[in-house]
Amino acid sequence: MSDFKEASLRIEGMTCASCAIRIEKGLKKITGVKEAAVNFAVEKTTIVYDDQLTSLREMEQKIESLGYKVVNQKAEFSITGMTCAACANKIEKTLNKMDGVQSAVVNFAMESVQVHYRPEDTSFSDMQKAVKKLGYELHQKSQDATGEADYREKEIARQQSRFIFSSILSVPLLWAMVSHFEFTSFIWLPEMFMNPWVQLALATPVQFIVGGQFYKGAYKALKNKSANMDVLVALGTSAAYFYSIYLSVLSIGSTGHMVELYFETSAVLITLIILGKLFEAKAKGRSSEAIKKLMGLQAKTATVYRDGQELQIPIEEVITGDIISIKPGEKVPVDGIILEGRSAFDESMITGESLPVDKVTGDEVIGATVNKNGFIKIKATKVGKDTALSQIIRVVEEAQGSKAPIQRLADSISGVFVPIVVGIAFITFFVWYLVIDQGNFAGALEKLIAVLVIACPCALGLATPTSIMAGSGRAAEAGILFKGGEHLETAHRIDTVVLDKTGTVTNGKPVLTDVYLTSGHNEAEVLRLVGSAEQPSEHPLAEAIVEGIKEKGISLEKTDEFENIPGYGIIAAVAGKKVIAGTRKLMKEHDISFEDHLSTVTNFEKEGKTAMLIAIDGGFAGIIAVADTVKDSSAKAISRLKEMGMEVIMMTGDNPQTAQAIAASVGIDRVIAEVLPEGKAEEVKKLQQAGKKVAMVGDGINDAPALATADIGMAIGTGTDVAMEAADITLIRGDLMSVGDALFMSKKTIRNIKQNLFWAFAYNSLGVPIAAAGFLAPWLAGAAMAFSSVSVVLNALRLQKVKL
Structure with missing residues (x-):
């Protein structure tokens, strides 16, 4: 008989009791x-179920399919004590088996874990206990750069002191080994170093004090029925060490025969592996430099006005609505809006934009940017974790802690890697001892040790995450935020880039360009009526017309009646006159004749302008043209995308002639015009059905469904709203060049990952057979193992130097 489990889920989005009943029925x-009870008042459901037949994940998916959201908590914790990828796999599997944990992803390179869990069913303390049972420590992640840096520095100092201590004791043993060969017999060696008991005295502290970490790690792993790199090192060095003790005991009383010992093998192996660990710790520290740099950008204090006084307070005490003064040369402490003054701002550290940006009253400023030359006052709009900088740090940390799909193969291999290597090592021993070099126990043991210590699961575990850390960090410095490793990987497959026109190809700020009137109409009078009629409208084109008319010095009146007809135009009553402004279709519906002026409309549209037809009291009065200017960088950015082999498509709600004119001016060959906002996602699907890998680039507001539908959604020019939900990649700058940079960085990163995986697989695939064949002495095998993981990390660090 099955045992039933009980679980509670928090649900978001219920609006009435019928929602609760709907969810209940769906779950049952x-x-x-067996049972499902939904409490609308506390927004929670309690479920009794058989975990052999269903899972909480299936229930969550059911609730989400009904249109509601299951609330899970997301957190990132630090892990200490991991020595290789096998450790990470063991922790990940254990956490994922826990009740209440939806998903757990361990990043060996960052020594961290990202967990989605239900606080009702599990807690940090529960996860901490589970990880401790495995022999590792789980900690709350430090919120500042210094905490992480201090831990890293302590780890480097610890490995450095171990290496120095181990080297001092190992050098005499290595000296004894080197002088033992015929071709090096000229090297002088104190007689005492050839004494077995002196060698034992030198090797023992190295084996158990310095190498103690490997024994502890191996014990913890074996206790939990797993195996890691510590097991390989402990087995290999112990074999050499204890066999040497056995030979030393046998040599007691013997004369005239020098026994060949292997104390130097175990000691030198441990010393070289510790050196590799030291280099690895330093390199891993460098790979997370992007986060450190971002954290270091934050201002420490702010000058605020409270109760009529000017106070300097810590940044943590600033609240939304505070009025803050910023002098030239000072950092902007938080996100805000300029109330007084004007200045230029260096935003390079946030957006990657090299030139200072001029800002005036009413403009947004971003925290951590530098006020270059003017005294300003701002009103704080976003503080603490809501600032753009905090969001950037969070997005980058999540991306660096996530896994790319390409890592799955490495993870699956590293999970079984150590037992396979141990098996190969013992097969190697018996083949040599029983077949190849019969009876030569020492020779066979050397081959066994070489196989054990040359195998390197670390290189497999570091191959992908270090590249993602370095690649996403470098991209963030250029104002490009990848939301996760899977998006970083998907982006390199993109072959089609769809650009929303407004705000992406163009500046998104239309301006009044032309006024064409039929005979008998006064320009000032017509503009006064049209401007007054358009005033209540919130459409960007209407706002451009109103602003353009006001700039001509024409005063506007109050509208008596107003009707907005979406997609067509407006009808209004101003000063006793009926004003119609809009499309040709609107004119036809109201029997307004404009055919004699159709060529003028067409000419405006060919120039990329939107023609607004005007009728006053039932008679055609003229045409007002509005144009959205193209961004300076658009043509260059589109040319670069084409050079990268991309098909570039522009999507817009404009009529085909206007759209074609704008597209032609920037070098776009294909246009999808007259697409309503809700139709953009459908157009993206059509491209995907044709076999295209599509990146959709837009502002993330009216085209959010299209961004979510595309293989990669890029939100461009988001300013302070960097964590745009719909986007897979956020481009902080409004510059279209960032699109090419993002795709280029993705290709570079994936190429780097493939290089690392090739090296890690090739190293182990070739290294183990070479060691088994007897071509490598154990100490050389150990040196190769120690530096294989270092080479993977150093290769990943090259991504930090990529020019964007």
């Missing part, structure tokens, strides 16, 4: 659910 339809 799932095979394996």
Whole structure:
């Protein structure tokens, strides 16, 4: 008989009791659910279910399919004590088996874990205990750069002191080994170093004090029925060490025969592996420099006005609505809006934009940017974790802690890697001892040790995450935020880039360009009526017309009646006159004749302008043209995308002639015009059905469904809203060049990952057979193992130097 489990889920989005009943019914339809009770008041459901027939994940998916959201907590914790990828796999599997944990992803390179969990069913303390049972420590992640840096520095100092201590004791042993060969017999060696008991005295502290970390790690792993790099090192060095003790005991009383010992093998192996660990710790520290740099950008204090006084307070005490003064040369402490003054701002540290940006009253400023030359006062709009900088740090940390799909193969291999290597090592021993070099126990043991210590699961574990850390960090410095490793990987497959026109190809700020009137109409009078009629409208084109008319010095009146007809135009009553402004279709519906002026409309549209037809009291009065200017960088950015082999498509709600004119001016060959906002996602699907890998680039507001539908959604020019939900990649700058940079960085990163994986697989695939064949002495095998992981990290660090 099955044991039933009980679980609670918090649900978001219920608006009434009928929502609760709907969810209840939906859950009860799932095979394996015995009971389901939804409490609308506390927004929670309690479920009794058979975990052999269903899972909480299936229930969550059911709730989400009904249009509601299951609330899970997301957190990132630090892990200490991991020595290789096998450790990370063991922790990940254990956490994922826990009740209440939806998903756990361990990043060996960052020594961290990202967990999605239900606080009702599990807690940090529960996860901490589970990880401790495995022999590792789980900690709350430090919120500042110094905490992480201090831990890293302590780890480097610890490995450095171990290396120095180990080297002092190992050098005499290595000296004894080197002088033992015929071709090096000229090297002088104190007689005492050839004494077995002196060698034992030198090797023992190295084996158990310095190498103690490997024994502890191996014990913890074996206790939990797993195996890691510590097991390989402990087995290999112990074999050499204890066999040497056995030979030393046998040599007691013997004369005239020098026994060949292997104390130097175990000691030198441990010393070289510790050196590799030291280099690895330093390199891993460098790979997270992007986060450190971002954290270091934050201002420490702010000058605020409270109760009529000017106070300097810590940045943590600033609240939304505070009025803050910023002098030239000072950092902007938080995100805000300029209330007084004007200045230029260096935003390079946030957006990657090299030139200072001029800002005036009413403009947004971003925290951590530098006020170059003017005294300003701002009103704080976003503080603490809501600032653009905090959001950037969070997005980058999540991306660096996530896994790319390409890592799955390495993870699956590293999970079984150590037992396979141990098996190969013992097969090697018996083949040599029983077949190749019969009876030569020492020779066979050397081959066994070489196989054990040359195998390197670390290189497999570091190959992908270090590249993602370095690649996403470098991209963030250029104002490009990848939301996760999977998006970083997907982006390199993109072959089609769809650009929303407004705000992406163009500046998104239309301006009044032309006024064409039929005979008998006064320009000032017509503009006064049209401007007054358009005033209540919130459409960008209407706002451009109103602003353009006001700039001509024409005063506007109050509208008596107003009707907005979406997609067509407006009808209004101003000063006793009926004003119609809009499309040709609107004119036809109201029997306004404009055919004699159609060529003028067409000419405006060919120039990329939107023609607004005007009728006053039932008679055609003229045409007002509005144009959205193209961004300076658009043509260059599109040319670069084409050079990268991309098909570039512009999508817009404009009529085909206007759209074609704008597209032609920037070098776009294909246009999808007259697409309503809700139709953009459908157009993206059509491209995908044609076999295209599509990146959709837009502002993330009216085209959010299209961004979510595309293989990669890029939100461009988001300013302080950097964590745009719909986007897979956020481009902080409004510059279209960032699109090419993002795709280029993705290709570079994936190429780097493939290089690392090739090296890690090739190293182990070739290294183990070479060691088994007897071509490598154990100390050389150990040196190769120690530096294989270092080479992977150093290769990943090259991504930090990529020019964007």
